[in-house]
Amino acid sequence: MLSLSDPTTTEDPPASEPPPSDEDFFSSASFASASTSSASPSASPPPNPPQIPLSYPADSTLTLSWVTHLMSTFEWASRNLPPSDFPSVLPVHVFDALVLSASKILHKEPNCVRIDDCGIDSSVVVVGDLHGQLHDVLFLLRDAGFPAENRFFVFNGDYVDRGAWGLETFLILLAWKVLMPHRVYLLRGNHESKYCTSVYGFEKEVLAKYGDRGKHAYRKCLGCFEGLPLTSVIAGKVYTAHGGLFRSIVSTPSKRAKGKKNRKIIVNPAVNSLSLGSLEELSKARRSVLDPPWEGMNLIPGDVLWSDPSMKPGLSPNTERGIGLLWGPDCTEEFLKKFNLKLIIRSHEGPDAREKRPGLGGMDEGYTIDHVVESGKLITLFSAPDYPQFQATQDRYKNKGAYIVLEFPNFDTPVFHCFEAITPRPKVNPFYDYEDVIDSDEELDLASMVTTS
Structure with a gap:
């Protein structure tokens, strides 16, 4: 629960009064412009309470003003209201309308979204893990510049869990998706699953905020x-995914029993050999599974969401996590060369994970360059500074977060923007037992995950 004094209440402003604009909200001291190399922002809430509860536009058409009002309202509420008051900010029928509008768009997109309409003055902002750190997300959006006709955003997943504002973070991104569906792309992370959200806090967060609903x-x-x-390809040169690369699903039909016509042929995956999969195979994977399976014929989603790079050559099972793959620099080179790519940007590993990965760089700056090969590079990008929000020791990693900007004409040349955490954060209690729960980079309790393939 939020540890805050009783909120001040005010009467709603007249209906004719417009909601605060993005300029009104973001001109406050908490969102002062930051250096692109090392921002150190501080926080103070917007001076006046916003107009609540929020309502969905009557014509179901979102505007920039509505989305920025949503952002300012969530920021204010995070500092002034307990979680149980969330329905007074965003009633469940407004939540339903927003999620439904976004879901209709997302379900129609392919497994690999291609961003090819990058004009001469365009840029693409790539964002890594966010993990419910609302105030850092708001800063990032302001610092990078809001999505626009010439500014694309690709988010690499892990919007929820660990932090205390996963719901607000996810809803803000869904609002941007509905407002600008061809400029904002939301990829899936391994934490956008039933298993992870039941373990790392998001489920309990939603239950705490919406009560009986x-x-x-x-x-x-x-x-x-x-x-x-699951993935994106930017300007034909940059591949992004939450975890990374994936295997080819080689199958062999089992023998059909004699004398029985039309008997279904059971296809068995060849598990003894691993090779990189193709973009065509990726396009055919079934992504609509809450918990990507670690066995069977639909392994590509689990690979894309859970795999990690390694300095050891080759492709091998990711035994540390119990799902996905480990791939070496030779695999990065093979993938880049085969599909005429120059850059891979993945996320998935924060400072806690990298602490346990000898041979790979730490996450102090919010990114690492893991593989440099003949055809290009592999980068890990992490956008949650001072992560995780809750830690079992008083010593913190104090890592920076980062985002990447890709610009015309060399979209494969990353420009890194690092930033520090917004301080102070509102005081909150966690929605999960962070002292006892296993890290998500350790071997998972796969038996508790539902296998649907």
Whole structure:
């Protein structure tokens, strides 16, 4: 629960009064412009309470003013209201309308979204893990510049869990997606799953915020997770995914029993040999599974969401996590060369994970360059500074977050923007037992995950 004094209440402003604009909200001291190399922002809430509860536009058409009002309202509420008051900010019927609008768009997108209409003055902002760190997300959006006709955004997943504002973070991104569906792309992370959200806090967060409608809201979020695309290819040169590369699913038909016509042929995957998969195979994977399977014929989603790079050559099972793959620099070179790519940007590993990965760089600056090969590079990008929000020791990693800007004409040349955490954060209690729960980079309790392939 939020540890805050009783909120001040005011009368709603007249209906004719417009909601605060993005300039009104973001001109406050908490969102002062930051250096692109090392921002150190501080926080103070917007001076006046916003108009609540929020309502969905009568014609179901979002505007920039509506989305920025949503952002300012969530920021104010995070500092002034307890979680149980969330329905007074965003009533469940407004939540339903937003999630439904976004889900309809997301479910129609392919597994690999291609961003090819990058004009001469265009830029693409790539964002890594966010993990419910609302105030850092708001700063990032302001610092990078809001999505626009000439500014694309690709988010690499892990919007929820660990932090205390996963719901607000996810809803803000869904609002941007509805407002600008061809400029904002939301990819799926491994935490956008039933298993992870039941362990790392998001489920309990939604139940705490929506009370007796919490189970309904959580189910709606899970349904939306199923529609999130898996990967992107930017300007034909840059591949992004939450975890990374994936295997080829080689299958051999089993023998058909003699004398029985039309008997279904059971296809068995060849598990003894691993090779990199193709973009065509990726396009055919079934992504609409809440928990990507670690066995069977639909392994590509699990690989894309859970795999990690290694300095050891070759492709091998990711035994540390119990799902996905480990791939070496030779695999990065093979993938880049085969598909005429220059750059891979993935996320998935924060400072806690990298602490346990000898041979790979730490996450102090919010990014690492893991592989440099003949055809290009592999980068890990992490956008949650001072992560995780809750830690079992008083010593913190104090890592910076980062985002990448790709610009015309060399979209494969990353420009890194690092930033520090917004301080102070509102005081909150965690929605999960962070002292005892296993890290998501350790071997998972796969038996508790539902296998649907």
